[in-house]
Amino acid sequence: MQIKVLYFAKSREVxxxxxxxxxxxxxxxxxxxxxxxxxxxxxxxxxxxxxxxxLNQEYLRPEDKEALKDGDEVAVIPPLSGG
Amino acid sequence: xxxxxxxxxxxxxxxxxxxxxRYVALVxxxxxxxxxxxxxxxxxxxxxxxxxKLEYEAYTPMALxxxxxxxxxxxxxxxxxxxxxxxxxxxxxxSTWKENEESRRLLVxxxxxxxxxxxxxxxxxx
Numbered sequence: 548m549q550i551k552v553l554y555f556a557k558s559r560e561v562x563x564x565x566x567x568x569x570x571x572x573x574x575x576x577x578x579x580x581x582x583x584x585x586x587x588x589x590x591x592x593x594x595x596x597x598x599x600x601x602l603n604q605e606y607l608r609p610e611d612k613e614a615l616k617d618g619d620e621v622a623v624i625p626p627l628s629g630g
Numbered sequence: 631x632x633x634x635x636x637x638x639x640x641x642x643x644x645x646x647x648x649x650x651x652r653y654v655a656l657v658x659x660x661x662x663x664x665x666x667x668x669x670x671x672x673x674x675x676x677x678x679x680x681x682x683k684l685e686y687e688a689y690t691p692m693a694l695x696x697x698x699x700x701x702x703x704x705x706x707x708x709x710x711x712x713x714x715x716x717x718x719x720x721x722x723x724x725s726t727w728k729e730n731e732e733s734r735r736l737l738v739x740x741x742x743x744x745x746x747x748x749x750x751x752x753x754x755x756x
Contacts, residue, residue: 604692
């Protein structure tokens with residue numbers, strides 16, 4: 548299945564890209580995706596400790612191990628700084 | 631209790647300068663005696679250091695969704711906490727005045743500010 552990952556703010560700068568497609572085996576969850584992201588961008592490892600995910604625009608933590616399905620959009624959300 | 635229709639809430643995220651008069655006009659009503667607005671502006675210093683510029687970045691579709699949800703939540707929380715409206719519930723065998731948990735802030739003075747900062751801070755964090 549294909550997952551679309553969006554990087555924002557610091558995670559975007561460190562990854563060097565804003566958007567990336569990951570092909571994951573069926574049954575993969577958000578914790579698996581996190582490992583793929585870090586493998587793809589080792590420099591993100593420490594940054595990801597301060598980030599949460601938004602799966603189809605709803606917040607969750609990667610360690611929640613939410614199941615993924617083809618076409619899901621996962622955003623990497625560093626600490627918010629709006630306002 | 632007064633309902634809040636999500637269709638009556640306008641949320642926008644834009645990179646263009648804001649025209650506050652446009653938003654005032656959107657909420658103007660012949661029956662309203664005041665319109666309150668808030669403008670956050672950029673300051674030129676932070677902790678003694680000059681700030682040259684700010685760059686903003688947003689996950690726009692999610693930002694719009696969360697802003698809309700927070701606006702409704704904030705309005706309902708405030709309504710429950712401070713707006714003097716009551717309702718009495720009637721059962722077949724009696725009745726009771728409903729009491730909003732949120733309105734207990736009124737009883738604890740200074741704590742009211744702290745409690746009120748919850749939803750407001752969450753909205754600002756967007």
